[in-house]
Amino acid sequence: MKLALAIPTHNDHAGLERLLRQAADMEIFEQVVVVDDGSTPPVEIDATNLPFQVKLVRHDEAQGPGAARIRAMSEVDTSHLLFFDSDDLLGSDLVSLWQMLQDREFDFCLFRHDDSRNGGFGGQMPEDEALWQRAGCDTTEPELVASSAVPFLARTANYPWNKIYRLDFFREHKLSFSDILMHEDMELHWKGFLNADRILASTLVGAQHFVVEDGTRLTNRRNIARLRAFGPMQQIYQDLRDAIGPRDALTIAYLRFLDGLWHWIDGVTDTAHKELLQAHKRLFLRACLDDEQQNALLDCDPVLAESLKAHQLTAPHLQVNRAPIKVHLSGHHAKRTPLSYAALAPLFENQIVQVSDPVAADVIAFAHNMDLQDANLDVVSAWRDLQRPVILLSEEPFWDTIWGARPLDPVIVTDTSFGALPVRQISHQTSDLFRFDKIPYYLLTNHRFARAYQRHFQRNATRSALEWQEDFAKRPASISYMFERRPEPYHWVTWPEGDLIGLCSWRTELAEACRFKGVERLGRSWDGRESRLTLGYDWHMDKLTQLDGHARMIGAVENTHQPQYITEKFFDAFACGAMPVYYASPQHRIHDFGLPQESWVNLYGLTPEEGAEKIAQHEWNATFFEAFREAQNQLYRLFGTMDHWRAERARWAKKLPEVLEREIANPDRVKRPA
Amino acid sequence: MLNKFSSNSEKRVNDALAMLRERTQEGDLSDHVKIAKDIYLNADPNLGLGGRFQSTIGDIVTIDAQTPSNGYWIGLHIKLSSRDFGDAGVIGFASRGHAPEYTIVNPCIRSGTTDGFVDCFFDKHMLLHADSARYVDAVSIEDRDELPAKAPWRELILFLPTKDFQLTLTDLRVFVV
Numbered sequence: 108m109k110l111a112l113a114i115p116t117h118n119d120h121a122g123l124e125r126l127l128r129q130a131a132d133m134e135i136f137e138q139v140v141v142v143d144d145g146s147t148p149p150v151e152i153d154a155t156n157l158p159f160q161v162k163l164v165r166h167d168e169a170q171g172p173g174a175a176r177i178r179a180m181s182e183v184d185t186s187h188l189l190f191f192d193s194d195d196l197l198g199s200d201l202v203s204l205w206q207m208l209q210d211r212e213f214d215f216c217l218f219r220h221d222d223s224r225n226g227g228f229g230g231q232m233p234e235d236e237a238l239w240q241r242a243g244c245d246t247t248e249p250e251l252v253a254s255s256a257v258p259f260l261a262r263t264a265n266y267p268w269n270k271i272y273r274l275d276f277f278r279e280h281k282l283s284f285s286d287i288l289m290h291e292d293m294e295l296h297w298k299g300f301l302n303a304d305r306i307l308a309s310t311l312v313g314a315q316h317f318v319v320e321d322g323t324r325l326t327n328r329r330n331i332a333r334l335r336a337f338g339p340m341q342q343i344y345q346d347l348r349d350a351i352g353p354r355d356a357l358t359i360a361y362l363r364f365l366d367g368l369w370h371w372i373d374g375v376t377d378t379a380h381k382e383l384l385q386a387h388k389r390l391f392l393r394a395c396l397d398d399e400q401q402n403a404l405l406d407c408d409p410v411l412a413e414s415l416k417a418h419q420l421t422a423p424h425l426q427v428n429r430a431p432i433k434v435h436l437s438g439h440h441a442k443r444t445p446l447s448y449a450a451l452a453p454l455f456e457n458q459i460v461q462v463s464d465p466v467a468a469d470v471i472a473f474a475h476n477m478d479l480q481d482a483n484l485d486v487v488s489a490w491r492d493l494q495r496p497v498i499l500l501s502e503e504p505f506w507d508t509i510w511g512a513r514p515l516d517p518v519i520v521t522d523t524s525f526g527a528l529p530v531r532q533i534s535h536q537t538s539d540l541f542r543f544d545k546i547p548y549y550l551l552t553n554h555r556f557a558r559a560y561q562r563h564f565q566r567n568a569t570r571s572a573l574e575w576q577e578d579f580a581k582r583p584a585s586i587s588y589m590f591e592r593r594p595e596p597y598h599w600v601t602w603p604e605g606d607l608i609g610l611c612s613w614r615t616e617l618a619e620a621c622r623f624k625g626v627e628r629l630g631r632s633w634d635g636r637e638s639r640l641t642l643g644y645d646w647h648m649d650k651l652t653q654l655d656g657h658a659r660m661i662g663a664v665e666n667t668h669q670p671q672y673i674t675e676k677f678f679d680a681f682a683c684g685a686m687p688v689y690y691a692s693p694q695h696r697i698h699d700f701g702l703p704q705e706s707w708v709n710l711y712g713l714t715p716e717e718g719a720e721k722i723a724q725h726e727w728n729a730t731f732f733e734a735f736r737e738a739q740n741q742l743y744r745l746f747g748t749m750d751h752w753r754a755e756r757a758r759w760a761k762k763l764p765e766v767l768e769r770e771i772a773n774p775d776r777v778k779r780p781a
Numbered sequence: 782m783l784n785k786f787s788s789n790s791e792k793r794v795n796d797a798l799a800m801l802r803e804r805t806q807e808g809d810l811s812d813h814v815k816i817a818k819d820i821y822l823n824a825d826p827n828l829g830l831g832g833r834f835q836s837t838i839g840d841i842v843t844i845d846a847q848t849p850s851n852g853y854w855i856g857l858h859i860k861l862s863s864r865d866f867g868d869a870g871v872i873g874f875a876s877r878g879h880a881p882e883y884t885i886v887n888p889c890i891r892s893g894t895t896d897g898f899v900d901c902f903f904d905k906h907m908l909l910h911a912d913s914a915r916y917v918d919a920v921s922i923e924d925r926d927e928l929p930a931k932a933p934w935r936e937l938i939l940f941l942p943t944k945d946f947q948l949t950l951t952d953l954r955v956f957v958v
Contacts, residue, residue, distance in 0.1 A: 525906070526908060778883070778885065779884075
């Protein structure tokens with residue numbers, strides 16, 4: 108077994124030199140093929156002291172990384188090959204990995220990498236970490252990937268440099284890169300997973316990948332060149348479809364990958380090219396999403412079916428004759444707005460655009476009270492001099508109450524370093540924006556909730572009251588609490604006129620007041636385990652996995668009682684097959700779901716001690732199990748159909764622009780000096 | 782909080798402002814209106830400023846301004862004593878006031894020069910609104926070129942809106958420390 112390193116490079120002489128030095132130190136490469144893709148000045152390599160054969164070839168004019176890698180493939184003389192980019196670094200585990208691979212048979216071996224976007228903490232991007240987890244690949248020793256795990260690994264970022272390929276594997280299946288400027292790696296990646304008989308995977312870190320956000324790398328280009336990728340996209344789909352059919356998990360995985368990729372491309376495509384992009388997506392879907400494929404999707408992943416369909420729709424801005432609303436998101440918490448979530452942002456595409464300059468904005472939005480006082484001069488000037496309205500688009504009643512302290516006021520005045528600023532609060536309390544129809548806002552912020560609930564409630568709805576009763580009898584825990592321990596009394600705040608109550612300290616006291624057998628208090632603040640916020644993978648999946656079928660009850664009390672504010676907690680409890688312990692006034696919207704009152708416990712109006720007593724005394728009788736069965740069926744009817752999710756998303760697509768328009772049309776009247 | 786500031790170097794104007802809070806007076810607004818000794822309102826004549834001003838016990842002044850035409854400025858001028866800042870590090874003022882609508886006031890220190898004057902604006906604007914609003918700001922003397930250490934005369938000017946407005950200043954104290 109001999110290993111070659113193939114490096115396409117373009118005007119990165121320093122990076123190439125660094126990479127060659129690193130490769131020399133590793134002493135695992137027999138050959139290094141460098142394809143100089145039109146660098147100025149041309150690449151020169153002094154191979155005198157390098158412990159491998161160096162082959163330097165040149166494209167006089169830059170042809171892009173795809174063409175350069177294709178050229179490299181044709182020049183390699185070894186049995187195995189690793190593609191690498193000159194601006195990345197080889198991982199320290201690569202030597203061990205290559206040693207472990209000696210005498211192993213494989214078509215390619217996938218290894219892990221560290222991504223610079225993780226702020227130097229190592230690890231891959233969270234999406235990839237989650238996919239590795241789900242694939243169950245957790246050994247350093249390269250192990251054969253089970254066929255059930257292939258669709259997960261195939262959905263990881265389509266990099267060519269995190270795999271050691273057997274060279275004959277390319278030849279046997281005529282595998283290559285696409286000769287395009289961007290996304291040229293997709294073809295080899297997916298066709299590799301499609302055709303490989305033996306894929307190995309190791310958790311060893313073989314590469315350090317560096318990404319300069321908004322830099323000048325090809326991946327940051329926002330131009331029409333990306334659209335050329337639609338040709339290979341369709342070809343890959345056709346190959347998958349012909350080889351394994353529309354229902355195979357790998358075909359579905361590919362469509363899931365495309366759905367995510369398209370959302371990402373949407374976000375980086377210039378406005379001028381959006382319509383063209385839309386047309387490309389429509390053409391693709393028209394060609395590929397025939398009835399057979401659509402039926403397969405509806406059976407396997409109805410959320411994905413809806414999401415793909417949404418790509419076909421004409422962008423809303425093409426349907427309405429108005430310019431998009433320009434919003435400047437400001438502050439550290441700017442990622443926590445309906446405009447910021449990848450799952451929601453497409454709803455507002457071209458109705459609302461984000462601008463980096465507050466002066467260019469129609470409206471300036473903050474997400475968190477805490478950020479308001481740090482408003483910079485540009486923001487204050489935009490309001491002061493240009494009358495740009497400033498809003499607090501807050502999704503968290505917890506922030507509005509504990510930090511804002513005036514959650515009921517439609518307008519609050521905040522001191523900044525440049526003078527006081529009147530800010531209109533658009534919150535659960537002050538706006539009808541969050542007044543959901545069927546699906547509460549928080550569940551829309553990530554598709555994970557729809558997917559998880561669809562599956563869990565489909566399963567749960569098949570169970571009879573008797574089966575639940577038998578199941579509950581086997582539960583190892585009485586009640587599980589999974590929320591942050593916040594005993595500080597200042598968390599207990601109330602605004603009775605708004606039916607608004609801070610519950611952080613109340614629910615902490617409740618958890619501590621439960622002293623009966625089988626009480627679990629989970630999470631870093633209780634048991635020192637890792638916080639969900641630091642988990643690199645899907646915290647919600649992790650939570651459901653931990654709690655599914657585990658406890659008879661789950662503490663689902665929100666951090667704040669607000670009639671419109673309902674997060675995943677209540678539904679997670681039911682999804683895990685446990686009775687939720689909740690806190691809801693008679694006006695709370697949780698009652699609108701119409702679940703049998705006997706199927707959950709409401710501690711509203713009780714002290715923590717009284718609540719603990721009520722929980723301890725709960726009777727697990729036939730009435731409860733029948734109510735619980737009925738609740739599960741109702742929740743399946745609610746979450747199992749995409750209609751409700753789609754309708755709620757449509758409500759948001761309409762409502763948020765309306766709310767912003769209202770602010771722009773009627774900014775608070777301000778008298779100002781000349 | 783307002784009482785904590787040492788304001789001896791501007792005792793004269795602070796006394797004048799305090800006296801306004803202890804008496805009742807009213808009058809019509811025009812391009813140039815004296816409100817008290819060392820305190821006057823000056824407006825761009827093009828505005829045709831009209832309306833009323835009023836001082837009641839507990840308030841410095843309420844201004845109800847009408848501006849039938851367009852113009853560039855209305856300033857409430859408060860003459861200061863500090864011609865030579867000496868060792869002082871900052872000059873500033875604290876105030877309290879309210880207005881039925883959100884009303885911005887831009888304060889500055891105007892210093893006389895041989896050529897005329899130079900304005901040094903405070904970083905913060907004042908925002909008056911329905912709730913009584915407090916304002917405190919100061920500028921560092923040595924950091925601001927527009928604030929010469931010595932000047933033949935100085936004023937604190939509050940630049941008011943040049944559209945119809947109503948506002949009340951309930952307190953204002955100048956400090957140089």
